[in-house]
Amino acid sequence: MxxxxxxxxxxxxxxxxxxxxxxxxxxxxxxxxxxxxxxxxxxxxxxxxxxxxxxxxxxxxxxxxxxxxxxxxxxxxxxxxxxxxxxxxxxxxxxxxxxxxxxxxxxxxxxxxxxxxxxxxxxxxxxxxxxxxxxxxxxxxxxxxxxxxxxxxxxxxxxxxxxxxxxxxxxxxxxxxxxxxLTDCSTDQDQPAKDVFDELFKLAPEKVNAVKEAIVNFVNQKLDRLGLSVQNLDTQFADGVFLLLLIGQLEGFFLHLKEFYLTPASPAEMLHNVTLALELLKDEGLLNYPIDPKDIVNKDTKSTLRVLYSLFQKHKLKESTDSAPRGSPN
Missing domain, CATH: 1.10.418.10 (Calponin-like domain)
Incomplete structure (x- = not known):
């Protein structure tokens, strides 16, 4: 000012x-x-x-x-x-x-x-x-x-x-x-009209469960060291707790308990957690598609998959690349 x-x-x-x-x-x-x-x-x-x-x-x-x-x-x-x-x-x-x-x-x-x-x-x-x-x-x-x-x-x-x-x-x-x-800076041109998950849900809905299973396996490998396990991808990320802990494990963040609600007791506390998680992902340049935190809280499967896939894409694919044999293919 x-x-x-x-x-x-x-x-x-x-x-x-x-x-x-x-x-x-x-x-x-x-x-x-x-x-x-x-x-x-x-x-x-x-x-x-x-x-x-x-x-x-x-x-x-x-x-x-x-x-x-x-x-x-x-x-x-x-x-x-x-x-x-x-x-x-x-x-x-x-x-x-x-x-x-x-x-x-x-x-x-x-x-x-x-x-x-x-x-x-x-x-x-x-x-x-x-x-x-x-x-x-x-x-x-x-x-x-x-x-x-x-x-x-x-x-x-x-x-x-x-x-x-x-x-x-x-x-x-x-x-x-x-x-x-008063309104967002972004324009329609700035945002992708659709992404891989729009196509997946529209053109190949039978493959959605396979994608969810792959992501759940990846998530559980990372959360296992905390003694946590995800059984239902659609619901267990709605309060933001697992999402924050997962980001902390993958990105090396230490989140003080004062920064988020470990046992959120209201939609507002859940929204606080999810908003914080999305801000961390944005800071790391991992979100390529606009996500409304309320969609995660409201258990929107497509939005939840988008967020988790951003982490899967970076870390799972990196692991695959690192473990791939060196040298030219025959």
Whole structure:
């Protein structure tokens, strides 16, 4: 971040920063300058999300006209969450007072966080931010919902905007300018449309079990020294523990018990483990295909195979090469 003085009069009236008295000392708030609001990709992101919400809520005859003005009270989020998950929340349908609206929003956001299996520190939104019509926080929330419940929704890639953070200090208001990333940098061109496992599951499903058996044998050879054994590839890697221990054995990592959950007791703890494992593999340059950690937690066979094959490919093939006889073939 770079500090700079900023002409407060440049900010749009509807979201302009408050006078100094409206911020308590030490409090920070984010604001979007006009150039960010007018950015074509930023506007396109709002349009795509609004169309997605309106399509989902069409059966209930609910229409969203502004993400900034229509999301804050929890009503739209309540209906959207129920439509996406089928889960009925015990909240009042029409909250008419500010306190009741905030209570409803809090219940809905708690349910969303559980459904996303996200830890609080990972969230880029809060009840207070959504309730105060913070457009950035609202967009982060909606992007997370869309990616989780409809991953095939084509969101504009690499949407980032300049943000002004205002802070009240003893000497007055200070501002910092930063860049906030709203959607992933990757594009369709950056990611392979399909890989060997897409072809395997589609064209030769009868060979899937043979591949799984080969990988399980390889894994058990490595985990045997820890006194561990894998019987079911589809389920035993979902909590990330075996995956982390396997990576540690193969890549020579020592993971302190404080870094992961040895006996994860919740989906959030499982997600933490798997995310850590994938980050380690990325750091080693072993993942050639984008993997969503939630897919591993949700016991998606194809995603689990992709991750394990990245290790199998490096270490099993290396062993085969090392043990191969030297010299030219006859």
């Amino acid at each position: 770079e500090s700079e003085s900023y002409n407060l009069l440049q900010l749009p009236k509807v979201t302009g920063p408050p006078v100094e008295e409206e911020l308590s000392q030490g409090e920070k708030r984010k604001y979007l300058p006009p150039t960010s609001r007018q950015d074509p990709k930023f506007e396109e992101l709002q349009k795509v999300l609004m169309e997605w919400i309106n399509t989902k809520l069409l059966p209930e005859h609910i229409v969203v006209r502004s993400l900034e003005e229509d999301i804050f009270d929890g009503l739209i989020l309540h209906h959207l969450f129920q439509m996406l998950t089928g889960v009925k929340l015990e909240v009042e349908e029409m909250a008419l007072t500010a306190p009741s609206q905030r209570r409803k929003l809090e219940v809905v956001l708690e349910a969303i966080s559980r459904s996303l299996q996200a830890e609080e520190r990972q969230l880029k939104w809060t009840v207070e931010a959504i309730f105060s019509k913070d457009l950035l926080a609202t967009l982060h929330l909606l992007v997370a919902l869309a990616k989780h419940f409809q991953p095939d929704l084509r969101l504009p890639t690499n949407v980032q905007v300049d943000v002004i953070t205002m802070e009240s200090t003893k000497s007055g208001l200070k501002s910092e300018k930063s860049v906030e990333q």
